[in-house]
Amino acid sequence: MNIKSLLLSCGVLLAASPAFAQAKEITVQIWGSTWENGLMAISQQFEAETGIKVNAVTQSSSGEGLVKLQVERDNPSVDVWFATNTIASEAAQDQKLFVKIPQDKLSNRDQLIKGAMSEDWVGIYYYPMGIVYDADAIDVPPTSWEGLWKPEYKGKIIAPAMSIYSGSLLTVANIINGGTSENFDPGFEALKRLNENVSLYYTSDSQARQSIVQGEGTILIGQSSHMKAVAGEGLNMKMIAPRPAPMYFDVMMMTNGSHQEEAAKFIDFIISKTAQEEMLARVNMAPVNRNVSLPPELAAALPAEGDGIVMDGAVVLKNISEWSVRFDEIATR
The missing domain is CATH 3.40.190.10 (Periplasmic binding protein-like II)
Known part of the structure; x- marks a missing residue:
């Protein structure tokens, strides 16, 4: 068998072999x-x-x-x-x-x-979106969303920007201040007041975790994976998901x-x-x-039955561009 025939034969064998299949x-x-x-x-x-x-x-x-x-x-x-x-x-x-x-x-x-x-x-x-906090760094832990507006939390809160979690913080602020799905003005007015207590608005989960580990705040508005990841850095993290908890x-x-x-x-x-x-x-x-x-610590971080809310995707899509502009005006003050 000449070289050309040998190579062609090997080629056929290689192509047919399952070991060389794509x-x-x-x-x-x-x-x-x-x-x-x-x-x-x-x-x-x-x-x-x-x-x-x-x-x-x-x-x-x-x-x-x-x-x-x-x-x-x-x-x-x-x-x-x-x-x-x-x-x-x-x-x-x-x-x-x-x-x-x-x-x-x-x-x-x-x-x-x-x-x-x-x-x-x-x-x-x-x-759920909830309140994650360093239990060793806070004298009086938060027990509700409304509590985040207290003056003792000034400069201690790390909060999500509008670009992450589909405006969940705005939705919570709007609901607890009497807003509706057609009127988010009460929510924005509440965020203006909350801005005094916010040290940083995060745009990614990794930034959220890094910020609280580095001490840029002691309260993180976030979710259960944040609690576990930050606890892995040695902090005594707790979480509550009070009503209304975006799910x-x-x-x-x-x-x-x-x-x-x-x-x-x-x-x-x-x-x-x-x-x-x-x-x-x-x-x-x-x-x-x-x-x-569910492990006990995760079960404890989930909202009580009836306390969770599911955000309307159609409302978010319709308003997110306008929300982002209004939010940026607040966050950059």
């Missing part, structure tokens, strides 16, 4: 802190079990992430997008970019808690990409009991799989 993979777009603190390790477990490699593209917020996806609407490179449920519900109207969840391919769907799946998205975990699902959506079968397998893996237990241990978020037990 590896399956998906790309997910996710918040950097969520990826590093939880999903990266869980994705490695998924890869070990299925042989499907998971690549990550990071985003600082759901809104910023959606803009990235829209740029490549005609040929998405991302297969699974992570977002808050409020942003996801509105983003789903883009039926060219996103596809419906193939629920018949999710073997773990019957284990989900109520509200954890829609036709457009599947929840990863859920959490969120962080969710997964599927794009109209070229790896939809693999994407569905990934989503199904993430909502499995094993992956949900791992996620709970790593990020301290309430699991969407009802077969996972």
Whole structure:
């Protein structure tokens, strides 16, 4: 056999060999802190079990992430997008970019808690926005949202900017001051007064955690993963979620990409009991799989029955641009 025939023969053998088959993979777009603190390790477990490699593209917020996806609407490179449920519900109207969840391919769907799946998205975990505080640094701990306006908290509060958590702080301020979904003026007037007590407005979860660890405040308006992460730095962190506590699902959506079968397998893996237990241990978020037990400290941080509220995604989308302008005027004073 001559060299040419030998190479052709080897080429045929190599092409036919499963060991040299092209590896399956998906790309997910996710918040950097969520990826590093939880999903990266869980994705490695998924890869070990299925042989499907998971690549990550990071985003600082759901809104910023959606803009990235829209740029490549005609040929998405991302297969699974992570977002808050409020942003996801509105983003789903883009039926060219996103596809419906193939629920018949999710073997773990019957284990989900109520509200954890829609036709457009599947929840990863859920959490309330609440008040996280350093119990060793505060003489009188806050017991309600209204208490944050007390003068003794001047310069001690780290609060979310309008660009993160879909205006949750504004929504709380508006409700407790008599506002409505059509009139947010009472909320903005309350935020003007609260501004005296705010030392910093954060735009990412990592900035929120870093700020309180560095002593830029002793009270963080945030969620349960903040409590766990900051406690890991040696601070005695506590959390309450008083009424009205904005409730969120962080969710997964599927794009109209070229790896939809693999994407569905990934989503199904993430909502499995094993992956949900791992996620709970790593990020301290309430699991969407009802077969996972809550640790006492997380159960205590969740709002009492009836105290949680779900923000209207349509109202947020309609008003967020105007809210951002008005908020910036307050925050820069």
